[in-house]
Amino acid sequence: MGSPSDTAELTEFFTRVLGGEWHLYSSHILGHATETENQQAKLDLIAERLDLRPGARVLDIGCGWGGSLTYLASRYGVTGVGISLVPQQCAYANRRAERHGVPLEFRPSHWQDFETDEPFDAVMTTGVVVHFPSLLDYFVRARQWLRPGGILLNEEMHLLSADASASRASRALAALDDVRKKGREAGGRLVVDEEGNYVTLDEETALLREAGFEVERVVPLSMADYQKTVEGWVDNCERLEAELTELTGRDVYRWYRLYFRLFRRLIDDRTMRLDVVTARLPNDGP
Numbered sequence: 609m610g611s612p613s614d615t616a617e618l619t620e621f622f623t624r625v626l627g628g629e630w631h632l633y634s635s636h637i638l639g640h641a642t643e644t645e646n647q648q649a650k651l652d653l654i655a656e657r658l659d660l661r662p663g664a665r666v667l668d669i670g671c672g673w674g675g676s677l678t679y680l681a682s683r684y685g686v687t688g689v690g691i692s693l694v695p696q697q698c699a700y701a702n703r704r705a706e707r708h709g710v711p712l713e714f715r716p717s718h719w720q721d722f723e724t725d726e727p728f729d730a731v732m733t734t735g736v737v738v739h740f741p742s743l744l745d746y747f748v749r750a751r752q753w754l755r756p757g758g759i760l761l762n763e764e765m766h767l768l769s770a771d772a773s774a775s776r777a778s779r780a781l782a783a784l785d786d787v788r789k790k791g792r793e794a795g796g797r798l799v800v801d802e803e804g805n806y807v808t809l810d811e812e813t814a815l816l817r818e819a820g821f822e823v824e825r826v827v828p829l830s831m832a833d834y835q836k837t838v839e840g841w842v843d844n845c846e847r848l849e850a851e852l853t854e855l856t857g858r859d860v861y862r863w864y865r866l867y868f869r870l871f872r873r874l875i876d877d878r879t880m881r882l883d884v885v886t887a888r889l890p891n892d893g894p
């Protein structure tokens with residue numbers, strides 16, 4: 609049995625729980641024949657929103673296990689970079705990209721530390737920005753990575769209202785933060801993300817404008833699909849208990865299972881909605 613910080617064990621754990629070929633750690637679009645196709649349907653929607661063409665440079669902030677960018681590179685011929693706080697994710701993603709023969713690079717980095725000499729055509733986040741304490745700081749920084757006329761895409765849940773519904777969501781978030789903290793104390797690198805917060809859609813679009821973007825479009829995604837996506841992760845976690853426990857040990861397995869179960873509680877259409885927001889930088893010149 610491996611220790612919880614072993615690269616191979618953690619990678620195996622997460623890829624088995626998330627499932628499908630691309631191991632997305634964000635909503636799928638359901639209704640297709642296989643889990644992989646459900647994941648691809650979400651990624652096709654992203655490609656359509658970003659108007660991806662061969663050779664476009666895409667930056668995936670919070671790239672998870674690298675499945676999104678690798679699929680987009682294989683299917684749409686884009687190139688690019690993915691960053692994540694988790695080195696295991698980047699190592700796995702680089703191996704995956706190599707296997708698919710696509711020109712991608714995955715690096716462990718906080719977005720605040722990421723710099724580039726060559727501007728990107730698009731920057732994307734899927735299920736990530738809730739971990740950023742200041743969304744405005746992030747959007748201002750994203751401007752610097754993009755070429756003039758470049759596009760930003762953010763898929764994230766939004767609070768339906770900033771007051772009443774927020775309290776339910778913040779209770780669920782507080783419970784998740786508590787699990788993270790206890791998980792760290794238990795010695796597992798459970799989830800390394802910083803605690804953040806959800807905002808309303810109006811708050812997010814106002815921040816995008818403040819950062820100098822023109823908001824192009826908001827495409828709502830199905831909360832029912834997100835709920836079922838996360839239920840799938842919880843089911844995998846429970847169904848594969850014996851082999852996952854073998855990988856990480858019982859304590860760490862239990863922390864991760866609790867983490868997924870608590871996350872499931874957050875996906876609640878009485879308090880939250882899920883959207884893909886796209887926003888563009890103005891073109892330079894006349």
Ligand SMILES: C[S@@+](CC[C@H](N)C(=O)[O-])C[C@H]1O[C@@H](n2cnc3c(N)ncnc32)[C@H](O)[C@@H]1O
Pocket residue numbers: 631632633634669670671672673676691692693694697717718719720733734735736739740801802
């Ligand atoms: C829920 S996962 C989503 C992964 C991926 N976008 C997907 O849809 O499969 C969150 C990801 O955001 C990354 N992340 C969180 N905070 C970050 C930060 N400050 N800088 C860079 N990556 C971050 C985590 O390391 C993880 O890869």
